[in-house]
Amino acid sequence: MTQTSRISIFVMLFVLIALNATAQKITPYLQSTKKILTFPSKVLNETRTIYIHCPKADSTNPNKTYPVLYLMDGESHFDMLSQYSDYLGRWDVNVIPQMIIVGIVNTKRTRDLTPTESIINYFGLPDTSKVSWMKPSGGNERFLQFIREELMPYINSHYKTEPHNILAGHSFGGLAAVYCLFTHPEMFQMYISVSPSLWWDREYVLKLADQKLKKGAVLNKTLFLSDANEGVSDSSTFHTNVLKLDAILKGKTLTGLNYQYNYYSHETHMTEPLPAYYDALRFIYKDWKNP
Template sequence: MTFINYFLRYTTISLMFILSHMNAQNTEPYKYPQSEIATIHSKVLNEDRKIYIHLPKLDSTNLDNRFPVLYLMDGENHFELFAQYADYLSRPDVLAIPKMIIVGIPNTQRRRDLTPTVSITDWEGKPDTSNLIKPSGGNEIFLKFIKTELIPAIDKSYKTKRYKILAGHSFGGLSSINCMLTYPDMFDAYIAVSPSFWWDDRYLLKLADKKLKKESNLKKILFYSDGNEGGSSSFFHSDLLKFDSLISNKNLIGLDYMYKHYPTETHMTAPIVAYFDALRFIFKEWEKQQ
Protein backbone atom coordinates (compact mmCIF):
# COMPACT_ATOMS: atom_id res chain seq x y z
CA MET A 1 0.00 0.00 0.00
CA THR A 2 1.46 3.38 -0.93
CA PHE A 3 1.72 6.11 1.66
CA ILE A 4 -0.94 8.23 -0.02
CA ASN A 5 -3.36 5.31 -0.23
CA TYR A 6 -2.74 4.57 3.42
CA PHE A 7 -3.40 8.20 4.29
CA LEU A 8 -6.60 8.41 2.23
CA ARG A 9 -7.97 5.17 3.60
CA TYR A 10 -7.63 6.15 7.23
CA THR A 11 -8.70 9.76 6.85
CA THR A 12 -11.83 8.51 5.08
CA ILE A 13 -12.63 6.16 7.96
CA SER A 14 -11.88 8.94 10.43
CA LEU A 15 -14.08 11.45 8.66
CA MET A 16 -16.98 9.00 8.46
CA PHE A 17 -16.61 8.42 12.16
CA ILE A 18 -16.57 12.13 12.91
CA LEU A 19 -19.40 13.10 10.55
CA SER A 20 -21.76 10.65 12.21
CA HIS A 21 -21.24 12.58 15.43
CA MET A 22 -21.69 15.96 13.82
CA ASN A 23 -25.02 15.01 12.30
CA ALA A 24 -26.69 14.85 15.66
CA GLN A 25 -26.28 18.21 17.34
CA ASN A 26 -25.98 18.14 21.14
CA THR A 27 -26.46 14.40 21.23
CA GLU A 28 -24.10 11.50 21.68
CA PRO A 29 -24.76 7.75 21.43
CA TYR A 30 -25.96 6.07 24.61
CA LYS A 31 -23.47 3.38 25.55
CA TYR A 32 -25.00 0.02 26.38
CA PRO A 33 -22.84 -2.44 28.31
CA GLN A 34 -20.69 -4.25 25.78
CA SER A 35 -21.77 -7.58 24.39
CA GLU A 36 -20.17 -9.44 21.52
CA ILE A 37 -20.95 -11.86 18.75
CA ALA A 38 -18.57 -14.76 18.21
CA THR A 39 -18.75 -17.03 15.21
CA ILE A 40 -17.77 -20.62 15.77
CA HIS A 41 -17.73 -23.43 13.29
CA SER A 42 -19.63 -26.48 14.53
CA LYS A 43 -18.46 -29.80 13.14
CA VAL A 44 -21.39 -31.50 14.86
CA LEU A 45 -23.96 -29.31 13.10
CA ASN A 46 -21.79 -28.82 10.01
CA GLU A 47 -22.36 -25.06 9.96
CA ASP A 48 -21.08 -21.77 11.33
CA ARG A 49 -22.99 -20.55 14.38
CA LYS A 50 -23.13 -17.03 15.68
CA ILE A 51 -23.11 -16.82 19.47
CA TYR A 52 -24.07 -13.74 21.51
CA ILE A 53 -22.01 -13.21 24.66
CA HIS A 54 -22.67 -10.73 27.45
CA LEU A 55 -19.98 -10.35 30.09
CA PRO A 56 -20.18 -8.76 33.53
CA LYS A 57 -18.60 -5.36 33.80
CA LEU A 58 -15.15 -5.88 35.28
CA ASP A 59 -13.59 -3.51 37.75
CA SER A 60 -10.59 -3.67 40.06
CA THR A 61 -12.60 -5.67 42.63
CA ASN A 62 -13.46 -8.57 40.34
CA LEU A 63 -10.81 -8.67 37.61
CA ASP A 64 -9.86 -12.21 38.54
CA ASN A 65 -13.35 -13.46 39.33
CA ARG A 66 -15.02 -16.30 37.49
CA PHE A 67 -18.73 -16.27 36.72
CA PRO A 68 -21.65 -18.68 36.29
CA VAL A 69 -22.92 -18.96 32.72
CA LEU A 70 -26.49 -18.97 31.46
CA TYR A 71 -26.99 -20.58 28.04
CA LEU A 72 -30.07 -19.25 26.29
CA MET A 73 -31.86 -20.76 23.33
CA ASP A 74 -33.69 -18.44 20.91
CA GLY A 75 -30.88 -15.94 21.47
CA GLU A 76 -32.44 -13.55 18.95
CA ASN A 77 -35.49 -13.17 21.18
CA HIS A 78 -34.39 -12.86 24.79
CA PHE A 79 -30.63 -12.23 24.86
CA GLU A 80 -30.94 -8.50 25.54
CA LEU A 81 -33.50 -9.17 28.26
CA PHE A 82 -31.17 -11.57 30.07
CA ALA A 83 -28.20 -9.22 29.62
CA GLN A 84 -30.31 -6.51 31.25
CA TYR A 85 -31.46 -8.76 34.11
CA ALA A 86 -27.93 -10.06 34.71
CA ASP A 87 -26.50 -6.54 34.94
CA TYR A 88 -29.26 -4.97 36.99
CA LEU A 89 -29.97 -7.79 39.42
CA SER A 90 -26.27 -8.18 40.29
CA ARG A 91 -25.68 -4.48 41.01
CA PRO A 92 -24.20 -3.83 44.45
CA ASP A 93 -27.42 -2.07 45.50
CA VAL A 94 -29.65 -4.91 44.24
CA LEU A 95 -27.65 -8.14 44.84
CA ALA A 96 -30.42 -10.57 43.94
CA ILE A 97 -28.19 -12.74 41.71
CA PRO A 98 -24.43 -13.04 41.14
CA LYS A 99 -22.71 -11.43 38.17
CA MET A 100 -23.13 -13.82 35.25
CA ILE A 101 -22.10 -14.49 31.69
CA ILE A 102 -25.03 -14.75 29.29
CA VAL A 103 -24.55 -16.87 26.15
CA GLY A 104 -27.34 -16.48 23.61
CA ILE A 105 -27.67 -18.99 20.78
CA PRO A 106 -29.61 -17.51 17.88
CA ASN A 107 -31.30 -20.00 15.57
CA THR A 108 -30.37 -21.12 12.10
CA GLN A 109 -32.99 -23.87 11.74
CA ARG A 110 -35.05 -23.55 14.91
CA ARG A 111 -37.42 -26.48 14.44
CA ARG A 112 -34.56 -28.79 13.47
CA ASP A 113 -32.47 -27.90 16.53
CA LEU A 114 -35.09 -27.47 19.23
CA THR A 115 -37.35 -30.52 18.79
CA PRO A 116 -36.50 -33.97 20.14
CA THR A 117 -38.12 -36.16 17.44
CA VAL A 118 -39.20 -36.09 13.84
CA SER A 119 -42.79 -35.05 14.32
CA ILE A 120 -45.61 -37.41 13.47
CA THR A 121 -48.48 -35.19 14.55
CA ASP A 122 -48.93 -31.43 14.70
CA TRP A 123 -50.16 -29.50 17.74
CA GLU A 124 -53.76 -30.44 16.99
CA GLY A 125 -52.84 -34.12 16.82
CA LYS A 126 -53.31 -34.23 13.04
CA PRO A 127 -50.67 -35.83 10.76
CA ASP A 128 -47.70 -33.48 10.41
CA THR A 129 -46.67 -33.19 6.77
CA SER A 130 -44.37 -30.21 7.15
CA ASN A 131 -41.09 -32.05 7.64
CA LEU A 132 -39.95 -31.59 4.07
CA ILE A 133 -39.88 -27.81 4.44
CA LYS A 134 -39.28 -27.63 8.18
CA PRO A 135 -37.11 -30.52 9.35
CA SER A 136 -37.40 -31.57 13.00
CA GLY A 137 -35.90 -33.96 15.49
CA GLY A 138 -32.33 -32.60 15.71
CA ASN A 139 -32.33 -31.67 19.39
CA GLU A 140 -30.00 -34.57 20.29
CA ILE A 141 -27.40 -33.26 17.81
CA PHE A 142 -27.94 -29.67 18.95
CA LEU A 143 -27.36 -30.63 22.60
CA LYS A 144 -24.20 -32.46 21.49
CA PHE A 145 -23.06 -29.21 19.84
CA ILE A 146 -23.62 -27.34 23.13
CA LYS A 147 -21.89 -30.03 25.18
CA THR A 148 -18.87 -30.81 23.03
CA GLU A 149 -18.26 -27.56 21.15
CA LEU A 150 -20.01 -24.52 22.64
CA ILE A 151 -19.40 -25.02 26.37
CA PRO A 152 -15.70 -25.88 25.86
CA ALA A 153 -15.27 -22.82 23.60
CA ILE A 154 -16.91 -20.52 26.17
CA ASP A 155 -14.92 -22.05 29.03
CA LYS A 156 -11.72 -21.53 27.05
CA SER A 157 -12.36 -17.90 26.12
CA TYR A 158 -14.06 -16.47 29.21
CA LYS A 159 -13.67 -16.57 32.98
CA THR A 160 -16.36 -19.13 33.67
CA LYS A 161 -17.35 -20.90 36.84
CA ARG A 162 -18.56 -24.47 36.63
CA TYR A 163 -22.16 -23.44 37.45
CA LYS A 164 -24.31 -23.45 34.32
CA ILE A 165 -27.96 -22.76 33.55
CA LEU A 166 -29.92 -23.70 30.43
CA ALA A 167 -32.88 -21.49 29.54
CA GLY A 168 -35.46 -21.82 26.79
CA HIS A 169 -38.96 -20.76 25.76
CA SER A 170 -41.52 -22.72 23.73
CA PHE A 171 -39.47 -25.17 21.60
CA GLY A 172 -36.52 -23.88 23.66
CA GLY A 173 -38.40 -24.91 26.81
CA LEU A 174 -38.93 -28.34 25.26
CA SER A 175 -35.17 -28.54 24.65
CA SER A 176 -34.38 -27.50 28.21
CA ILE A 177 -36.54 -30.30 29.64
CA ASN A 178 -35.18 -32.76 27.07
CA CYS A 179 -31.63 -31.88 28.13
CA MET A 180 -32.46 -32.38 31.81
CA LEU A 181 -33.97 -35.80 31.06
CA THR A 182 -31.28 -36.92 28.60
CA TYR A 183 -28.08 -35.30 29.88
CA PRO A 184 -28.97 -34.13 33.40
CA ASP A 185 -25.34 -33.44 34.29
CA MET A 186 -24.81 -30.88 31.53
CA PHE A 187 -26.34 -28.05 33.59
CA ASP A 188 -27.00 -27.21 37.23
CA ALA A 189 -30.32 -25.49 36.60
CA TYR A 190 -32.95 -25.71 33.87
CA ILE A 191 -35.52 -23.09 32.86
CA ALA A 192 -38.45 -24.08 30.63
CA VAL A 193 -40.84 -21.22 29.87
CA SER A 194 -44.01 -22.45 28.15
CA PRO A 195 -42.41 -25.69 26.91
CA SER A 196 -44.27 -27.12 23.88
CA PHE A 197 -45.17 -30.45 25.49
CA TRP A 198 -47.71 -31.02 22.69
CA TRP A 199 -44.77 -31.90 20.41
CA ASP A 200 -45.16 -35.29 18.73
CA ASP A 201 -48.07 -36.57 20.78
CA ARG A 202 -46.58 -35.59 24.18
CA TYR A 203 -43.29 -37.37 23.46
CA LEU A 204 -41.51 -35.50 26.26
CA LEU A 205 -44.15 -36.16 28.92
CA LYS A 206 -43.81 -39.87 28.15
CA LEU A 207 -40.01 -39.62 28.21
CA ALA A 208 -40.14 -37.82 31.56
CA ASP A 209 -42.24 -40.60 33.04
CA LYS A 210 -39.80 -43.20 31.72
CA LYS A 211 -36.51 -41.47 32.59
CA LEU A 212 -37.31 -40.11 36.04
CA LYS A 213 -37.31 -43.04 38.41
CA LYS A 214 -39.35 -42.58 41.56
CA GLU A 215 -37.27 -41.24 44.46
CA SER A 216 -34.11 -41.19 42.37
CA ASN A 217 -31.46 -38.52 42.77
CA LEU A 218 -31.73 -35.36 40.70
CA LYS A 219 -29.86 -32.60 42.47
CA LYS A 220 -30.85 -29.83 40.09
CA ILE A 221 -32.92 -26.67 40.07
CA LEU A 222 -35.87 -26.63 37.68
CA PHE A 223 -38.25 -23.80 36.82
CA TYR A 224 -41.17 -24.24 34.43
CA SER A 225 -44.12 -22.05 33.58
CA ASP A 226 -46.91 -21.33 31.17
CA GLY A 227 -48.96 -18.29 30.19
CA ASN A 228 -52.55 -18.11 29.01
CA GLU A 229 -51.91 -20.04 25.79
CA GLY A 230 -55.38 -21.03 24.59
CA GLY A 231 -57.06 -20.10 27.88
CA SER A 232 -57.08 -21.91 31.20
CA SER A 233 -58.57 -25.13 29.79
CA SER A 234 -56.12 -25.39 26.87
CA PHE A 235 -53.92 -28.39 26.15
CA PHE A 236 -50.94 -26.13 26.82
CA HIS A 237 -51.99 -25.55 30.41
CA SER A 238 -53.19 -29.11 30.99
CA ASP A 239 -49.82 -30.43 29.71
CA LEU A 240 -47.97 -28.24 32.20
CA LEU A 241 -50.26 -29.43 34.99
CA LYS A 242 -49.56 -33.04 33.96
CA PHE A 243 -45.80 -32.41 34.03
CA ASP A 244 -46.05 -30.66 37.38
CA SER A 245 -48.01 -33.54 38.83
CA LEU A 246 -45.49 -36.04 37.39
CA ILE A 247 -42.56 -34.14 38.92
CA SER A 248 -44.35 -33.98 42.26
CA ASN A 249 -45.26 -37.69 42.26
CA LYS A 250 -41.73 -38.83 41.37
CA ASN A 251 -40.50 -37.34 44.65
CA LEU A 252 -37.02 -36.84 43.23
CA ILE A 253 -34.28 -36.48 45.79
CA GLY A 254 -32.50 -33.14 45.66
CA LEU A 255 -34.66 -31.58 42.96
CA ASP A 256 -35.62 -28.00 43.82
CA TYR A 257 -38.43 -27.02 41.44
CA MET A 258 -41.01 -24.34 40.88
CA TYR A 259 -44.00 -24.18 38.56
CA LYS A 260 -45.56 -20.81 37.80
CA HIS A 261 -48.70 -20.19 35.79
CA TYR A 262 -49.21 -16.67 34.40
CA PRO A 263 -52.92 -16.46 33.53
CA THR A 264 -52.68 -12.85 32.29
CA GLU A 265 -49.61 -13.33 30.07
CA THR A 266 -49.51 -14.52 26.48
CA HIS A 267 -47.08 -17.00 24.97
CA MET A 268 -44.84 -14.09 24.01
CA THR A 269 -45.17 -11.76 27.03
CA ALA A 270 -44.72 -14.50 29.66
CA PRO A 271 -40.93 -14.88 29.12
CA ILE A 272 -40.29 -11.38 30.50
CA VAL A 273 -41.71 -12.17 33.92
CA ALA A 274 -40.96 -15.92 33.85
CA TYR A 275 -37.25 -15.46 33.15
CA PHE A 276 -37.09 -12.91 35.97
CA ASP A 277 -38.89 -15.26 38.38
CA ALA A 278 -36.64 -18.13 37.28
CA LEU A 279 -33.45 -16.18 38.05
CA ARG A 280 -34.89 -15.12 41.41
CA PHE A 281 -35.79 -18.76 42.19
CA ILE A 282 -32.43 -20.23 41.12
CA PHE A 283 -30.44 -17.74 43.18
CA LYS A 284 -32.71 -17.49 46.25
CA GLU A 285 -30.11 -19.18 48.48
CA TRP A 286 -27.32 -17.06 47.01
CA GLU A 287 -29.34 -13.92 47.81
CA LYS A 288 -29.80 -14.95 51.45
CA GLN A 289 -26.03 -15.21 51.85
CA GLN A 290 -25.41 -11.60 50.77
Protein backbone atom coordinates in the same frame (compact mmCIF):
# COMPACT_ATOMS: atom_id res chain seq x y z
CA MET B 1 -4.07 35.52 1.41
CA THR B 2 -4.64 39.06 2.70
CA GLN B 3 -4.50 40.06 6.36
CA THR B 4 -8.30 40.67 6.24
CA SER B 5 -9.15 37.26 4.85
CA ARG B 6 -6.90 35.61 7.46
CA ILE B 7 -8.77 37.44 10.21
CA SER B 8 -12.13 36.49 8.65
CA ILE B 9 -11.14 32.82 8.72
CA PHE B 10 -10.12 33.09 12.37
CA VAL B 11 -13.40 34.78 13.24
CA MET B 12 -15.35 32.08 11.38
CA LEU B 13 -13.42 29.35 13.15
CA PHE B 14 -14.02 30.98 16.51
CA VAL B 15 -17.76 31.26 15.80
CA LEU B 16 -17.89 27.61 14.71
CA ILE B 17 -16.11 26.46 17.88
CA ALA B 18 -18.34 28.63 20.06
CA LEU B 19 -21.45 27.30 18.31
CA ASN B 20 -20.24 23.77 18.72
CA ALA B 21 -19.80 24.28 22.46
CA THR B 22 -23.50 25.00 22.86
CA ALA B 23 -24.87 22.60 20.25
CA GLN B 24 -26.42 19.26 21.00
CA LYS B 25 -24.34 16.30 19.95
CA ILE B 26 -25.43 12.75 19.16
CA THR B 27 -23.09 9.78 19.70
CA PRO B 28 -23.73 6.02 19.56
CA TYR B 29 -24.81 4.18 22.70
CA LEU B 30 -22.43 1.22 22.96
CA GLN B 31 -22.84 -1.67 25.28
CA SER B 32 -19.25 -2.71 25.31
CA THR B 33 -19.86 -5.82 27.38
CA LYS B 34 -21.89 -7.45 24.61
CA LYS B 35 -20.22 -9.21 21.71
CA ILE B 36 -21.22 -11.26 18.71
CA LEU B 37 -19.35 -14.51 18.27
CA THR B 38 -19.31 -16.09 14.82
CA PHE B 39 -18.78 -19.78 15.44
CA PRO B 40 -18.17 -22.35 12.70
CA SER B 41 -19.58 -25.58 14.13
CA LYS B 42 -18.33 -28.93 12.88
CA VAL B 43 -21.09 -30.80 14.74
CA LEU B 44 -23.85 -28.78 13.05
CA ASN B 45 -21.89 -28.27 9.83
CA GLU B 46 -22.80 -24.59 9.74
CA THR B 47 -21.62 -21.28 11.15
CA ARG B 48 -23.62 -20.10 14.15
CA THR B 49 -24.10 -16.64 15.58
CA ILE B 50 -23.75 -16.41 19.35
CA TYR B 51 -24.40 -13.32 21.48
CA ILE B 52 -22.24 -13.06 24.57
CA HIS B 53 -22.87 -10.74 27.47
CA CYS B 54 -20.20 -10.47 30.12
CA PRO B 55 -20.42 -8.53 33.39
CA LYS B 56 -18.15 -5.51 33.60
CA ALA B 57 -14.76 -6.45 35.04
CA ASP B 58 -14.53 -6.07 38.81
CA SER B 59 -11.29 -4.16 39.41
CA THR B 60 -11.25 -5.23 43.06
CA ASN B 61 -11.48 -8.89 42.07
CA PRO B 62 -9.94 -9.46 38.64
CA ASN B 63 -10.06 -13.26 39.00
CA LYS B 64 -13.77 -13.33 39.76
CA THR B 65 -15.61 -16.14 37.99
CA TYR B 66 -19.20 -16.20 36.80
CA PRO B 67 -21.97 -18.74 36.21
CA VAL B 68 -23.01 -19.06 32.57
CA LEU B 69 -26.59 -18.97 31.34
CA TYR B 70 -27.05 -20.61 27.92
CA LEU B 71 -30.11 -19.15 26.28
CA MET B 72 -32.02 -20.54 23.35
CA ASP B 73 -33.79 -18.13 20.96
CA GLY B 74 -30.92 -15.67 21.49
CA GLU B 75 -32.37 -13.24 18.95
CA SER B 76 -35.55 -12.91 21.02
CA HIS B 77 -34.52 -12.90 24.67
CA PHE B 78 -30.82 -12.11 24.91
CA ASP B 79 -31.29 -8.42 25.65
CA MET B 80 -33.92 -9.23 28.25
CA LEU B 81 -31.79 -11.77 30.13
CA SER B 82 -28.70 -9.56 29.91
CA GLN B 83 -30.66 -6.65 31.32
CA TYR B 84 -32.16 -8.73 34.15
CA SER B 85 -28.84 -10.25 35.12
CA ASP B 86 -27.04 -6.90 34.97
CA TYR B 87 -29.66 -5.12 37.02
CA LEU B 88 -30.24 -7.82 39.62
CA GLY B 89 -26.49 -8.39 39.97
CA ARG B 90 -25.68 -4.70 40.52
CA TRP B 91 -23.87 -3.95 43.78
CA ASP B 92 -26.86 -1.97 45.09
CA VAL B 93 -29.44 -4.60 44.10
CA ASN B 94 -27.34 -7.71 44.56
CA VAL B 95 -29.94 -10.50 44.69
CA ILE B 96 -28.38 -12.80 42.08
CA PRO B 97 -24.76 -13.33 41.02
CA GLN B 98 -23.50 -11.46 38.01
CA MET B 99 -23.40 -13.91 35.16
CA ILE B 100 -22.34 -14.50 31.59
CA ILE B 101 -25.25 -14.79 29.16
CA VAL B 102 -24.69 -16.84 26.01
CA GLY B 103 -27.52 -16.33 23.53
CA ILE B 104 -27.69 -18.86 20.71
CA VAL B 105 -29.27 -17.37 17.60
CA ASN B 106 -31.49 -19.72 15.61
CA THR B 107 -30.85 -20.96 12.12
CA LYS B 108 -33.32 -23.85 11.77
CA ARG B 109 -35.22 -23.54 15.02
CA THR B 110 -37.58 -26.50 14.72
CA ARG B 111 -34.71 -28.77 13.67
CA ASP B 112 -32.49 -27.76 16.61
CA LEU B 113 -34.98 -27.60 19.45
CA THR B 114 -37.13 -30.70 18.92
CA PRO B 115 -36.11 -34.16 20.14
CA THR B 116 -37.69 -36.32 17.43
CA GLU B 117 -38.57 -36.21 13.76
CA SER B 118 -42.32 -35.68 13.74
CA ILE B 119 -45.10 -34.22 11.64
CA ILE B 120 -47.74 -34.43 14.38
CA ASN B 121 -48.90 -30.87 15.02
CA TYR B 122 -50.18 -29.00 18.09
CA PHE B 123 -53.64 -30.55 17.65
CA GLY B 124 -52.27 -34.10 17.47
CA LEU B 125 -52.86 -34.34 13.72
CA PRO B 126 -50.30 -35.11 10.99
CA ASP B 127 -49.11 -32.11 8.97
CA THR B 128 -48.55 -33.70 5.57
CA SER B 129 -47.84 -30.52 3.59
CA LYS B 130 -44.53 -30.68 1.72
CA VAL B 131 -43.33 -27.30 2.98
CA SER B 132 -44.53 -27.75 6.56
CA TRP B 133 -42.95 -25.44 9.14
CA MET B 134 -42.35 -28.64 11.14
CA LYS B 135 -39.67 -29.81 8.70
CA PRO B 136 -36.87 -30.54 9.39
CA SER B 137 -37.18 -31.63 13.03
CA GLY B 138 -35.56 -33.94 15.54
CA GLY B 139 -32.08 -32.37 15.77
CA ASN B 140 -32.05 -31.46 19.46
CA GLU B 141 -29.58 -34.25 20.32
CA ARG B 142 -27.07 -32.85 17.82
CA PHE B 143 -27.75 -29.29 18.97
CA LEU B 144 -26.98 -30.27 22.58
CA GLN B 145 -23.83 -32.00 21.31
CA PHE B 146 -22.82 -28.68 19.69
CA ILE B 147 -23.29 -26.91 23.04
CA ARG B 148 -21.46 -29.62 24.99
CA GLU B 149 -18.53 -30.31 22.67
CA GLU B 150 -17.96 -26.97 20.95
CA LEU B 151 -19.68 -23.98 22.55
CA MET B 152 -19.10 -24.77 26.24
CA PRO B 153 -15.38 -25.51 25.75
CA TYR B 154 -15.02 -22.23 23.84
CA ILE B 155 -16.82 -20.21 26.52
CA ASN B 156 -14.91 -21.91 29.33
CA SER B 157 -11.56 -21.24 27.69
CA HIS B 158 -12.26 -17.61 26.74
CA TYR B 159 -14.18 -16.38 29.80
CA LYS B 160 -13.80 -16.61 33.56
CA THR B 161 -16.50 -19.17 34.16
CA GLU B 162 -17.62 -21.07 37.22
CA PRO B 163 -18.45 -24.76 36.73
CA HIS B 164 -22.08 -23.73 37.04
CA ASN B 165 -24.27 -23.69 33.96
CA ILE B 166 -27.90 -22.76 33.41
CA LEU B 167 -30.02 -23.68 30.38
CA ALA B 168 -32.98 -21.45 29.55
CA GLY B 169 -35.59 -21.59 26.83
CA HIS B 170 -39.13 -20.68 25.82
CA SER B 171 -41.64 -22.77 23.85
CA PHE B 172 -39.51 -25.17 21.72
CA GLY B 173 -36.59 -23.83 23.78
CA GLY B 174 -38.46 -24.81 26.94
CA LEU B 175 -39.00 -28.28 25.47
CA ALA B 176 -35.28 -28.57 24.72
CA ALA B 177 -34.44 -27.52 28.30
CA VAL B 178 -36.65 -30.25 29.77
CA TYR B 179 -35.36 -32.81 27.25
CA CYS B 180 -31.79 -31.96 28.23
CA LEU B 181 -32.59 -32.35 31.94
CA PHE B 182 -33.79 -35.93 31.38
CA THR B 183 -31.15 -37.01 28.86
CA HIS B 184 -27.95 -35.07 29.68
CA PRO B 185 -28.32 -33.97 33.30
CA GLU B 186 -24.54 -33.60 33.62
CA MET B 187 -24.52 -30.55 31.33
CA PHE B 188 -26.41 -28.05 33.48
CA GLN B 189 -27.16 -27.48 37.16
CA MET B 190 -30.20 -25.27 36.58
CA TYR B 191 -33.00 -25.28 34.00
CA ILE B 192 -35.51 -22.59 33.08
CA SER B 193 -38.35 -23.91 30.96
CA VAL B 194 -40.92 -21.25 30.00
CA SER B 195 -44.02 -22.76 28.36
CA PRO B 196 -42.33 -25.88 26.98
CA SER B 197 -43.98 -27.29 23.84
CA LEU B 198 -44.60 -30.62 25.55
CA TRP B 199 -47.25 -31.39 22.92
CA TRP B 200 -44.41 -32.24 20.50
CA ASP B 201 -44.72 -35.68 18.90
CA ARG B 202 -47.68 -36.82 21.00
CA GLU B 203 -46.06 -35.76 24.28
CA TYR B 204 -42.77 -37.57 23.61
CA VAL B 205 -40.86 -35.71 26.35
CA LEU B 206 -43.59 -36.30 28.95
CA LYS B 207 -43.35 -40.04 28.29
CA LEU B 208 -39.56 -39.78 28.46
CA ALA B 209 -39.74 -37.98 31.81
CA ASP B 210 -42.02 -40.66 33.21
CA GLN B 211 -39.63 -43.42 32.07
CA LYS B 212 -36.37 -41.75 33.07
CA LEU B 213 -37.39 -40.66 36.56
CA LYS B 214 -37.46 -43.54 39.00
CA LYS B 215 -39.67 -43.15 42.05
CA GLY B 216 -37.73 -41.67 44.98
CA ALA B 217 -34.67 -40.98 42.81
CA VAL B 218 -32.10 -38.30 43.60
CA LEU B 219 -32.16 -35.37 41.18
CA ASN B 220 -29.91 -32.58 42.45
CA LYS B 221 -31.11 -29.98 40.00
CA THR B 222 -32.94 -26.67 40.02
CA LEU B 223 -35.91 -26.32 37.67
CA PHE B 224 -38.19 -23.35 37.02
CA LEU B 225 -41.23 -24.26 34.93
CA SER B 226 -44.05 -22.01 33.78
CA ASP B 227 -46.90 -21.52 31.39
CA ALA B 228 -49.48 -18.86 30.62
CA ASN B 229 -52.96 -18.28 29.24
CA GLU B 230 -52.08 -19.55 25.79
CA GLY B 231 -54.89 -21.72 24.53
CA VAL B 232 -55.21 -21.92 20.76
CA SER B 233 -58.76 -22.45 19.40
CA ASP B 234 -60.24 -23.35 22.77
CA SER B 235 -57.44 -25.81 23.36
CA SER B 236 -55.05 -25.32 26.26
CA THR B 237 -52.47 -27.91 25.35
CA PHE B 238 -49.62 -25.95 26.88
CA HIS B 239 -51.31 -25.71 30.26
CA THR B 240 -52.59 -29.31 30.28
CA ASN B 241 -49.16 -30.69 29.45
CA VAL B 242 -47.26 -28.52 31.90
CA LEU B 243 -49.66 -29.74 34.61
CA LYS B 244 -48.86 -33.31 33.53
CA LEU B 245 -45.12 -32.67 33.89
CA ASP B 246 -45.76 -31.03 37.27
CA ALA B 247 -47.70 -34.14 38.34
CA ILE B 248 -44.89 -36.46 37.18
CA LEU B 249 -42.26 -34.46 39.07
CA LYS B 250 -44.33 -34.40 42.24
CA GLY B 251 -45.53 -38.00 41.91
CA LYS B 252 -41.97 -39.36 41.75
CA THR B 253 -41.17 -37.97 45.24
CA LEU B 254 -37.70 -37.01 44.07
CA THR B 255 -34.93 -36.05 46.45
CA GLY B 256 -32.77 -32.99 45.80
CA LEU B 257 -34.95 -31.31 43.20
CA ASN B 258 -35.31 -27.56 43.79
CA TYR B 259 -38.42 -26.86 41.78
CA GLN B 260 -40.98 -24.14 41.15
CA TYR B 261 -43.93 -23.98 38.79
CA ASN B 262 -45.54 -20.62 37.98
CA TYR B 263 -48.77 -20.14 36.05
CA TYR B 264 -49.25 -16.71 34.44
CA SER B 265 -52.98 -16.41 33.92
CA HIS B 266 -52.77 -12.83 32.62
CA GLU B 267 -49.97 -13.41 30.16
CA THR B 268 -49.99 -14.82 26.64
CA HIS B 269 -47.48 -17.20 25.07
CA MET B 270 -45.51 -14.21 23.81
CA THR B 271 -45.69 -11.82 26.80
CA GLU B 272 -44.96 -14.53 29.39
CA PRO B 273 -41.15 -14.65 28.92
CA LEU B 274 -40.77 -11.14 30.37
CA PRO B 275 -42.19 -11.83 33.86
CA ALA B 276 -41.25 -15.54 33.74
CA TYR B 277 -37.54 -15.01 33.11
CA TYR B 278 -37.50 -12.43 35.89
CA ASP B 279 -39.22 -14.77 38.35
CA ALA B 280 -37.00 -17.63 37.19
CA LEU B 281 -33.80 -15.74 38.01
CA ARG B 282 -35.19 -14.72 41.39
CA PHE B 283 -36.26 -18.32 42.10
CA ILE B 284 -33.08 -20.15 41.04
CA TYR B 285 -31.02 -17.77 43.20
CA LYS B 286 -33.44 -17.38 46.09
CA ASP B 287 -30.92 -18.81 48.55
CA TRP B 288 -27.94 -17.04 47.01
CA LYS B 289 -25.89 -14.72 49.19
CA ASN B 290 -23.12 -12.57 47.78
CA PRO B 291 -19.96 -14.28 49.06
